[in-house]
Amino acid sequence: MDLKDKTVICSGKIRPVAIAYLQDKVTLKSWQQRGRVPEEQWNAWLQEADALYSAGNIRIDEKLLQKAPKLRVVAQSSVGYDNIDVEACHARSVKIGNTPGVLVNAVADIAYGLLIDTARGIVRGHLHTKNGLWGERKAMGLGVDLYNKTLGVVGFGDIGSAIAKRAQASGMRVIYHNRSRRLNDAALGARYVSWEELLKTSDFIAVAVTLNPSTKGLFNEAAFAAMKDGVRFVNISRGKVVDTDALYEALKSGKVAAAGLDVTEPEPLPGDHPLLTLPNITVTPHMASATEETRDEMALVTAQNIVAALSGQPMLAQVK
Numbered sequence: 001m002d003l004k005d006k007t008v009i010c011s012g013k014i015r016p017v018a019i020a021y022l023q024d025k026v027t028l029k030s031w032q033q034r035g036r037v038p039e040e041q042w043n044a045w046l047q048e049a050d051a052l053y054s055a056g057n058i059r060i061d062e063k064l065l066q067k068a069p070k071l072r073v074v075a076q077s078s079v080g081y082d083n084i085d086v087e088a089c090h091a092r093s094v095k096i097g098n099t100p101g102v103l104v105n106a107v108a109d110i111a112y113g114l115l116i117d118t119a120r121g122i123v124r125g126h127l128h129t130k131n132g133l134w135g136e137r138k139a140m141g142l143g144v145d146l147y148n149k150t151l152g153v154v155g156f157g158d159i160g161s162a163i164a165k166r167a168q169a170s171g172m173r174v175i176y177h178n179r180s181r182r183l184n185d186a187a188l189g190a191r192y193v194s195w196e197e198l199l200k201t202s203d204f205i206a207v208a209v210t211l212n213p214s215t216k217g218l219f220n221e222a223a224f225a226a227m228k229d230g231v232r233f234v235n236i237s238r239g240k241v242v243d244t245d246a247l248y249e250a251l252k253s254g255k256v257a258a259a260g261l262d263v264t265e266p267e268p269l270p271g272d273h274p275l276l277t278l279p280n281i282t283v284t285p286h287m288a289s290a291t292e293e294t295r296d297e298m299a300l301v302t303a304q305n306i307v308a309a310l311s312g313q314p315m316l317a318q319v320k
Ligand SMILES: NC(=O)C1=CN([C@@H]2O[C@H](COP(=O)(O)OP(=O)(O)OC[C@H]3O[C@@H](n4cnc5c(N)ncnc54)[C@H](OP(=O)(O)O)[C@@H]3O)[C@@H](O)[C@H]2O)C=CC1
Pocket: 079, 080, 081, 100, 101, 103, 107, 154, 155, 156, 157, 158, 159, 160, 177, 178, 179, 180, 181, 208, 209, 210, 211, 212, 214, 215, 236, 237, 238, 262, 263, 286, 287, 288, 289
């Protein structure tokens, strides 16, 4: 099908693999310079757009949709799509695509790295060495083993179960909590438990839920209070799942011995944020899927979703 009369716009840089896939098939307008496309230009593009390639850095809501009368497809280059008002899109028959699956291993690797860091203080050790304190390394104290400990995974989906697999390789027991039990959990070596039991019995907690009304602020003061003393906490899902002030207090008091976060509220996290004054936290800048291979796959799925939807074919991954 000839789609050359279809205009695809993107608010920021897109990867060469996506450009190569799209440029001969559709009319592509992407901003390949640093930063975001200037507002006036963006508004003009929205007027003409049949499809929007979203890097996740913009809010796609009724306000934007009103400026884009021809829009039929939003292809999000991530698995999470909490920046999109799904109802508003569907009300206007705008299809939404995303990129589940292809980023699972990259994201689970970062979660596992943060998990090990909460146990052993790798980043802290590096800073200690860098600050000329090698000789005083005993002052850092000792870490704890992953081996023979219990990992509680909250959000045992594609990424949560990939984190579990890595933890099992370190000899951890895995329990998990979802709203619904997974049918294949026995094959994955994980035991389904209630929210309360997970909080009470986990030595480590890894969070890999979607951000939805049931998970917003899920890790609040009461949740941290219900955890084991000295629990270690990792979040790679979305910052809004955690009450930042409650986590700060729990880290400060030692209730949470250490935390590793790839996502924060707010994002970006300012360099002078109180969380970063604590010695027992490692924060990475929402980079869990940021490998060359994974970002190429995400870009390609996004481009393929656009072409499929514009051709009237099923997308590789569609948000229902
Ligand atoms: N840091 C980063 O760069 C990245 C972050 N992410 C984040 O990770 C999220 C998960 O991705 P992925 O594993 O692919 O998604 P999946 O849909 O495969 O898994 C999400 C899991 O969350 C569970 N869940 C949802 N609500 C709740 C709740 N209230 N309590 C407990 N569990 C809940 C779901 O189970 P159930 O429905 O049964 O409750 C499901 O098992 C993404 O939505 C995104 O926000 C993803 C990629 C990269």
